[in-house]
Amino acid sequence: MTLREKTAQLVGVWVGAGGEGGEVAPHQHEMERPPDLDTLLPYGLGQLTRPFGTAPVDPALGALSVLRSQQRIIAANRFGIPALAHEECLAGFAAWGATAYPVPLSWGATFNPELVRTMAAAIGRDLRAVGVHQGLAPVLDVVRDARWGRVEETIGEDPYLVGTVATAYVQGLESAGIVATLKHFAGYSASRAGRNLAPVSMGPRERADVILPPFEMAVREGRPRSVMPAYTDTDGLPSAADEALLTGLLRDTWGFTGTVVADYFGIAFLKTLHGVAEDWSDAARQALTSGVDVELPTVKTFGQPLLDAVEAGTVPEELIDRAVRRVLVQKVRLGLLDPDWSPVPAALADIDLSEPDALRGLVDLDRPANRALAAELAGQAVVLLRNDGVLPLGAPARIALIGPNADEPTALLGCYSFPVHVGTQHPKTPLGIGLPTVREALAAEFPAGELRTVRGVTVDGEDTEGIAEAVRAARRADVVVLALGDRAGLFGRGTSGEGCDAASLELPGRQRELLEALLDAGTPVVVALLAGRPYALGRATTEAAAIVQCFFPGEAGAQALVGVLSGRVNPSGRLPVSVPAHPGVQPSTYLAARLAQVSDVSSSDPTPAFGFGHGLGYSEFAWSGLDVDVAETGTDGEFRLAFELHNTGARAGAEVVQLYLHDPVAAVVQPVQRLVGYRRIPLDAGAGCRVELTLPADLASFTGRDGRRIVEPGALELRISASSTDARFTVPLHLTGPVRPLDHTRRLHPTVTVRPPTPTP
Template identity: 75%
Template sequence: MTLEEKIAQLFGVWVGASAEGGDVAPHQHDMEEVVDLDELLPHGLGQLTRPFGTAPVDPALGALSLARTQRRVVAANRFGIPAFAHEECLAGFAAWGATAYPVPLAWGATFDPDLVRLMAAAIGRDLRSVGVHQGLAPVLDVVRDARWGRVEETIGEDPYLVGTVATAYVQGLESAGIVATLKHFAGYSASRAGRNLAPVSMGGREFADVILPPFEMAVRESGVRSVMHAYTDIDGIPSAADERLLTELLRDTWGFEGTVVADYFGIAFLKTLHGVAGSLGDAAGAALAAGVDVELPTVKTFGEPLRKAIAEGTVPESLVDRAARRVLLQKIESGLLDADWDPTPHALAGTSPEHARGTVDLDGAPNRALARRVAEESVVLLSNDGTLPLTGGRAPARIAVIGPNAETPTAVLGCYSFPVHVGSRTPETPLGIDLPTLREALAAEFPDSEIVTTAGLAAADATGTEGFDAAIALAREADLVIAALGDRAGLFGRGTSGEGCDAASLSLPGAQEQLLDALMDTGTPVVVTLLAGRPYALGRAVQESAAIVQTFFPGEEGTTALAGVLSGRVRPSGRLPVSVPLRPGAQPSTYLAPRLGQATEVSNLDPAPAFGFGHGLTYTTFDWSELRVDTELAATDGEFTLACTVRNSGAVPGTEVVQLYLHDPVASVVQPVQRLVGYVRLPELAPGEAVRVRATVPADLASFTGRAGRRIVEPGDLELRLSASSTTPLLTARVALSGPVREVGHRRRLHAHFTTEPMPQA
């Protein structure tokens, strides 16, 4: 291959991006290039950017259009190499008419990797069915500050939960033949003050023990084939130019063999934002040297600037060879160079465009059923004074649904759903999927109740109180108020949650807390429901509301799931993947803090949460008993075994999540007070039913980065806490490790092993 042909495999082209009418990536319109396909294609093309996720298009017509483009690409270059087509799939395939699943924060709330794997496989099959090869998901960033706008895209604040759920998602996507993409590697979520793309202040130990473990787990266990670098820098080194990160750690140590792709325009940012490259050619060379293989979303630095740098001898051509080899191997693995490869999806073979419209269904009944199941498992009951469930003749005669999310169809969607990400800029286009509002879902759930509604606020972030009088009057005349609060997803300040929609504090947006207080002042019982992208401090409602039900953008079936939890048709089983703060300004907002990160006698601020990580109520009660520790003393290369019995002691079926936390009282470096090292979501238990839960816990799970910068296991006392949440330890096993300090590498054991066995009924 000529130099031009090799370079052509290393970039994408984003056709039609400038017609979107708004940014969907940082500095998008500052970075856009006028691309002449007739000039580019004779050399080949690496990637086609978002053929379905750029503008509304019927899926069948989009698939035929993509196939035509691929034939054009193949015919134009002398080797007949097709392009990879990639799409966003953070909460489902981001295409018009495709199922909008719950956002990743809701996946975390399920504590159910098996279900997430099924969902990802369905998303992957839909991507594959229309000719897409790569999905830009999942996000493995660990939440460090909930004010960050992209919290909704994350799985939670705990690295083990993030790693297990993300690994399952990758396994599902890859099982359908789609190249999954881990992002954002690494440290993006730890920006100062929760501001998007802000500087990151982080020590090496936090980076190694909090940020990296989810990526390591996914690389080792999922079969992932692509990684996307982060926008940010760590200690002055931008990820896109960090050879230690992208080559020495990712490839040489962890053994990753796939492609590293740029976050959109991230290579050019080495010059324009980070100031570590003097020209775009220098930026291209730095990224290639670090280990970036593909420039996305469109050619900027890997075009003429790279060619010029190679001609001048400042960038060696061998770097291009290395990246091109990785890209071509991935295309070969994906079957794009097979002799019988056909860009037209099998279901559309021989179909003309005039007959194709409407023939591809990306939101069929199986998808919706799966979306409903994920949504139902992700609903978290935070508090309940006994008002819920509204079942057995307890449904109020008159229910007032009040709040900015009462009648907003898109209130269930995150910023990377198609209707929000793209559709919001084409309001004349139908949504493409059925999105029942909360009022509609409640009307269907409670057919014998009168449902009345008013917004109270013009929008989620509205500050005007002119609608309060009507809301208060409606509340006083009702038997129950359901406060419909939360976020409006958007991009770069066009919402209250989402990329570039960072929060100054964790108060409810706009005047929502004032509205909530006014509703509680009426004396009518208030059930608070949240359709949100992050946790918020809820003020008086923590103590004074009848109940609080938290959802994190639960997708197209979200309001139906939420209504089902209120009625009792759905039994709540979600657990918090992020802590809910008691006060809007108390930081840190993550439970992963050392002793000095908790309340102390030398500060007047108590950062304790209102509801901690892992918290979630059910409509029943569980007794935990009969703790047995078979191994109380183990070598630093050994393991512990313990067991307990969990019994449903209430009157209705329910699901418990057993969480295992490790507390290390004395360590050579400061440790979090506790950290999650394992969990198991139990099968639903009937009243009186019990299971015996057994856990084998390898000593490797007690490892951390020591003073010398290497991961070690130290001898000493430990506590293994079997807990219902990070704030609810129920049974504590006091154990100890003996022997020498042991250094562990990247082949250490990553999981506790759980088994469950049915027990006799009480």
């Protein structure tokens, strides 16, 4: 291959994206005019950028467009190499008419990696069927400050929860033949003040013990084929120019062999935002040297600027060869270079393509099986935070449904769902999927009840004139369902989503005033939150009759929510992020050291209103019969324990057993507790089981003073818990022997075995 043919494999093109504004990507307005395809394609092409996620297109016609693009690309270059097509798939395939699943924060709320794996496989099959090869998901960023707009895209505030759920997603997507892309590597979520793309100033120990473990787990156990560097710089070093991160750690230590693809415009940001590159050629040199293989979304630095750098002698051609080899190996493993490979997407395999207009509607990306899966996931993700006994509602005669999210379809969707991410730029285009609102779902759930709907206030507006009408409606009702929360959007067009960071965790707009007015009205208030982040709820934490938290639950989310209200769904979700008691106390993550918690030397109290892992249900569970088999072991050994769990309620339900380690004395400061394992256990009414736990000493490891990961001898405490604030058993443990160094091959999980209950004598 000539040098220009090689560099052509390292770039993408974004057909149909405008350069006049940032509709679907940050700094999209900085795009130069679209590349001349007649000039570019004879040398080949690495990637096609978002053929379905740029504008509304019927799935069958989109697949036909991909087919024709591939035919043109293959015919134009002398080796007949097709392009690899990538798409966003964070909350489902981001295409018009595709199933809108719950956002990742809801995945975390399920504490159910197996269900997430099943969802990801379904998403992958839909991507593959229409000719897409790579999905730009999952997000493995650990929430450090909930003011960050992209909290909804994360799985939670704990690295173990994030790692296990994200790894399951990777496994599901890859099982369908789609290249999963880990992002954002690494530290994006730890930006100062929760601001998007702001600098990151964490130390190496926080990075090693909080930020990196989810990526390490996913690389080891998920086997993803792509990684995307973060936009941010950490201690002054941008991720896209960090050779120690992208090559030293990712490849040389962890053994990753896939491709590293730049986040959109991320290489150019080395010049424009970070100020570490002199020009486009220098930006290309730094990224390529560090280990970035592919520039996305289009040609900016890896085109002529990279060729100029080779000619100037600042970039050795061997670096280009290294990147091209990785790209071509990936295409080989996808089958794209097989002699019998066909560019015809599977969805069009048995369809007459001679009449394109007849194709419309022939490809269904929102099949009944998808919708059922979205409903199951949404149901398991609903978190019941508070209930004074008002729920389930039974059959109220008069319901007042109040709030800005009461009758808004897109209130159920996150920023990366197609109707929000792209559809808002095309307001005359139908949503493409069925999206019942809370009002519609509530009317269907309680057909005999009188339902009155009043908005009261908008999500983020300042008008309060509607509050009086809302109060009148509340006083005439038996119960108030108050639908509050967020509006997802991009770059300031929403209250949650990419570029929609919050100054505090106060409910947006005048929602708090509406909430307090209704609490004063005298009618029981059930607060239903449709949001992308947790918010401080003030008086509602103790005065609301019930609080139900939904993190953008997707197209089936309204039915899941009202199912919990009626009792049709027994809630079993658990908080993947803490809910703050006060809006201005950040960060409020449970994963904090002693000095980060409440003390008598500070007037600021970060204690959450509802802690990580919290969630109520309509079943009661009895934890009993703790049996500690091995409480003392060497630093290379394991602990063994067991206990009995019984559903003592009148209906089937699920308990989430959570395992936290507390290290009272360590060589370096540790969090007061950290999650090291969990298991969601469904039990029928009256049923029980024996839960057996084996915890390797490796789970107690941390990064020591010299930067090495170690297990040290001494006392530990295992908290077998229903949440981070509700320990059911507290077990003293002890490690003996020498300090033991560990590496990336350490054991990452406990063994949790569920057996029939011990027979009663």
